[in-house]
Amino acid sequence: MITGKTKLTGVIGHPIKHSFSPPMHNTAYKKMNMDYVYVPFHILPENIDNLITSAKTMNIQGLNVTIPYKTTIIPQLDEIDEIAQKIGAVNTIQFKNGKAKGYNTDGIGAIKSLKKYTDLEDKNILILGAGGASKAITFTLTYENPQNITIANRTQQNADTLIENIKKQTPYTNISYIPIQNTDEIIDDIDIIINTTPIGMTPNIDECPINTDKINQKHTVMDIIYNPLETKLLKKAKQQKAQTIPGTHMLVNQGIEAFKIFTNQTPKYEYFEKPLLKILTQKQ
Template identity: 50%
Template sequence: MIDGNTLLFGIVGDPVGHSLSPLMHNANIESLGLNYAYVPFHVKKENIQNLISGAKALNIQGLNVTIPHKIEVIKYLDEIDSLAENIGAVNTIKFTDGIAKGYNTDAIGAMTALKEKTDIKNKNVLVLGAGGASRAISYALCEEDVNSITILNRHINKAEALADDISSKTDYTVSYDLQSNSNKYLKDTDIIINTTPNGMYPHVDDKPLIYAQEMNSDMAVFDIVYTPLETGILKEAKKIGATRISGIKMFLYQGVESFKIWTGIDANSKVMEDVILKASGIDDIGEF
């Protein structure tokens, strides 16, 4: 119950009403018996500047930041974690003694989801897509000692810009190509990560970007889209017996990591997972 000592956390976005984060974080807070509350804040672009000073004034402890503010918010922060700085996007802010520090837990959430199911050290990774999520994941892969990273996109200029940016800031030389040339890379690929919205509800009948016959059973296939839980590319991966990873785990673990950053406390990930599955209408997460 909220009282005079309740500490406040929240999420800012535009829109924000669809977000599962309030449900997920409040279930965790309740299960741990903490006097915290997590609320949604619908913040328009023109108010981003006031957001940080307003949050400090209200003694808010931590915020998640979602679309479309993940990049814009950076210029109003006092400090930024080095991974978030390289990625150029922040989804978590911690307030400590009037200092606002930004982090990117989307990247960490994706790595946790991946490493839960497969070893990633020295692996060859094919990343489909070159947008914001690809950027976060591709940078995070550079911190994981993978062997190689190749970014494929339907517009090659975007893949080239991202690959060049990462190559200039890290020890990796990231390759890039057109999505339509995926066949050239699949023989040597250990892990496929789909970061495009291909197959996302309501476009569930989109042709998958990679088919079963182009995969092999030793591969791991990670789709960061989780509506539906079993996307087209994951159906293809099942046909060949490849390891499959759902984007719902990435969403879960970004929340777990944000909570740890804010409070230093390990979140109750089971409770968080149960509540997001229930809200998504999923009865059984199966192998995911």
């Protein structure tokens, strides 16, 4: 029951009605008998300017941030975590002692998902895409000391900008670009493939971002797309005996990291995964 003591958390975005975060966080609060609630807030662009002041006024404890505010919210924050600052995007805000501090849990959510299946140190990693998700994952990956990171992208300029930023803002230099249609040339030397493009996402489920012929049992392949639950890339990789990791893992882990920032408590993975899989299974 919501009472005067219930603590308020939520997510801001535009649009917001398709967010999976409310069922995941609220299920965990319920399972853990925590007096918290997680609410989706639809914030129109004309109302974003005073968001942080308003959230403080409402005594909100924590907010997730989704499209289109992950970057534009930053000037309103009192503090920003080092890695979120480097990424240039915030998806989680903690309100504590009157201060709003921004974090980015997308990268750590992806890294935790990978580390459940593979080491990252000294590995050769191929990242498909150079957009917002790729940026969060690539910056966070540099802390894990991989041997090499190769960014495959459609538009070279966007990959070059990401690579320049990595070299400027981190000590990591073993990062380079390859056109996305040429990944066959390097795939034998790659250990881990991460798709961060929307290629293969519903309704385009017959599309695949790269030629999969050379994928085999030595590869770990993660697709961050979560709808469908298993993309064409993952299906092909699995058929060829690669280790595969679906996008739901990153979605669950980024949410768990945000929950920890909001509440200082760690929920079980299944508290987040079960409601997510229930909704996504209905969509298949």
